[in-house]
Amino acid sequence: MPLRLYRGDLLLIAVLLLPLAIAAPRLGGPPGEAAALLGWVGRVGGILGLAMLLVTAALSIRLPGFDRWFGGLDRLWWLHRLLGFGAFILIMLHVLALGLARVPAGLEVAVLTLFPPLSQLALWSGWLAWLAMVIFLAPTFQFFGRLDYQRWKRLHLLSAAALLLALGHALPLAGETWPWWLLGALGMAAMVWRKLLSPSLARHPYRVESVAPLARGVVEIALRPEGRGLRYRPGQFVYLTPLDESLTAGRGEEHPYTIASAPDDPLLRLGIKDLGDASHALQTVSVGSRAMLEGPYGDFFAVDYAQRDALWLGGGIGITPFVSAARGMAAEDEGRHAQLFYLANGPDRAYYLDELTRCAEDVERLTVTAHFYREQGPLSEAFLRHHCPDYVDREIYLCGPPGMISHLRDLLAAQGVPALRIHCEVFDFL
Ligand SMILES: Cc1cc2nc3c(=O)[nH]c(=O)nc-3n(C[C@H](O)[C@H](O)[C@H](O)COP(=O)(O)OP(=O)(O)OC[C@H]3O[C@@H](n4cnc5c(N)ncnc54)[C@H](O)[C@@H]3O)c2cc1C
Incomplete structure (x- = not known):
């Protein structure tokens, strides 16, 4: 994912840092002494980790239009995974640092800090939240191989339990509770919308x-x-x-x-x-x-990329966004030129080619070139340059199987095309 900043990212950063900013006067700066510093790192890690967990849940809301604030749904899911993983790492750091901070007082004290008597419900609630995270995160990161998509989605419901348990840990221990109520409400509202309300209200x-x-x-x-x-x-x-x-x-x-x-x-x-x-x-x-x-x-052909001519590279069923765009061109008189390369295994698999060729005959600003893998091998730089001499200067859109995308990305990078000018649509969210 190229590092492009979207307007939603700024909002995200502000919300993420809110609990830390509120707790900052109480936390103070990092102390000089090692054990105190570890305790400080543990608390900062815990605050940031929980904020990330709650924001990760809030990002799962899936509202039409909201994803475009973040560059489309695939980028939003990428942020969701990144923050979820970041939350897990910070929560681990929180536990480790708080435990290590107590080591100078004795090993027994350190162990008791992390594993107190069962009556300390808030602390055990934290451990249960961590366990729930391990169970639903492991399949997401495919530690045990690829999981059936529908089963993965059901397992992901455990994240709601992790959220509630994490709040059960933080609320009794936090100095200021309102940021946690706010972020918790956002996270839970997103889940309730997604699982209970959107099937009847958004379809x-x-x-x-x-x-x-x-x-x-x-x-x-x-x-x-x-x-x-x-x-x-x-x-x-x-x-x-x-x-x-x-x-x-x-x-x-x-x-x-x-x-x-x-x-x-x-x-x-x-x-x-x-x-x-x-x-x-x-x-x-x-x-x-x-x-x-x-x-x-989705936001594949975002409006703000439209200042340059376009190069479209579509393969297999990844041709569909370009079919929509080509069909739409007939009704629009104005716009930049688009050169479509239709990459298929052979003529029998180029199922939209006849219609796209007819579109290009009717629309002056559309050119269509077919490339057949079985006859011509992988798409080469020479082929691209021959049919579209200015391709490196264009806004480039890729959609197709992973092998095709990585081959084209390498080819374009070798020609010095900046990553920010290459837009990819992947047909896989995992
Ligand atoms: C943004 C996007 C656009 C797509 N556009 C097209 C298209 O125009 N034409 C087309 O034929 N296919 C498209 N796909 C792929 C299509 O969604 C999958 O082929 C379909 O969901 C497979 O489901 P299945 O039960 O037949 O196969 P399965 O064997 O269940 O799944 C095959 C793979 O598809 C993915 N998948 C399955 N279910 C889902 C789901 N509910 N949400 C997200 N991914 C899932 C998983 O990666 C899974 O490993 C698109 C996918 C995405 C993410």
């Missing part, structure tokens, strides 16, 4: 209008809104929850899919590739069945 009803096969294992589903449709921009995505009774998997389960239609299309279209149980079942979803849509999310 919009649609009906499947058609299911068009594009290639083996790929369909385009067109959905008609039952009420007012979602408003979206090219490059954004939705969470689709199909309700079709006849589905063999994934009924009532939400999955993210990039919108492939133009924003002015009365139907919302999704190109869906069979990549697992739920997406396999969707290949034969019943026409006329109901589906709920939540979103839109």
Whole structure:
């Protein structure tokens, strides 16, 4: 993730530092003596660690539009993971430093500081919070291999217990409690919204209008809104929850899919590739069945990048954001030029190529070039330069399988393209 600062980041830093700023007069500066310094580090680590944990929970809110304050939902999830991991490290530091600070008074005193009699509920509440964190963080960081996505989501519910237990630890011990009430309320509100309220309040009803096969294992589903449709921009995505009774998997389960239609299309279209149980079942979803849509999310083609011509590199099902943008260009007279490279294994897997080529014939500021891996091998610098001589000066957008993305990132970095000018959409949040 390139280090770009978004407006939401400043808010995040302010909220994170609030409890420390409030406690600062009581904490004072770092003392000179070693044991006192360790005690000070332990307390600062605990305050920052708990603030990070509560803010991590608040960031899980998933409100359409809110993610754009942070550069899109994938970056928001990245921040969520980073802060969650940071919270865990700081909480470990808190425990270790407070224990070590008591060593000069004797080993027994140090052990008793960390493991007091059971009657000291606030301290044991802290340990239980730590245990809950270990249980739900281990699969997130894939210490024991990759976990089934739905099981991982269920396990993540333990984070609510960790939050409550951590507050049960901090509130009786803290000098000033209001920052913890505030951050705790934000974290819990985010979880209540996400798990209890958003399934009924944030989802919009649609009906499947058609299911068009594009290639083996790929369909385009067109959905008609039952009420007012979602408003979206090219490059954004939705969470689709199909309700079709006849589905063999994934009924009532939400999955993210990039919108492939133009924003002015009365139907919302999704190109869906069979990549697992739920997406396999969707290949034969019943026409006329109901589906709920939540979103839109994401900020792939952010408005503030639009000062330069664009280079689009889309591979496999990662072509969908570019299909939406190309379809949208027909309705917009003005805008910068875009050169799309459609990377596919072969002509049989370039399922949107015919339509994109027709778009480029109608729209002067769009050029489409196909590249077939089976015939031409990995995309080379010479191929790029031949078809788009000024590609290094363009704003660059990548979407496709991880192997393609890392090959292209290396290629572009070797040509000196700054990381901040390369925008990636990944179809994987884990
Ligand atoms: C931002 C984004 C946009 C996407 N756009 C498209 C698209 O336009 N077309 C398309 O075919 N696919 C798209 N995907 C991928 C699609 O979401 C997964 O293929 C689908 O969720 C797989 O579910 P499954 O049960 O079929 O397979 P599984 O075997 O359950 O999952 C395969 C992998 O998909 C990911 N995944 C599964 N469920 C979810 C979930 N609920 N949320 C996030 N990731 C999940 C996990 O990494 C998992 O390892 C997109 C993914 C993301 C994150």
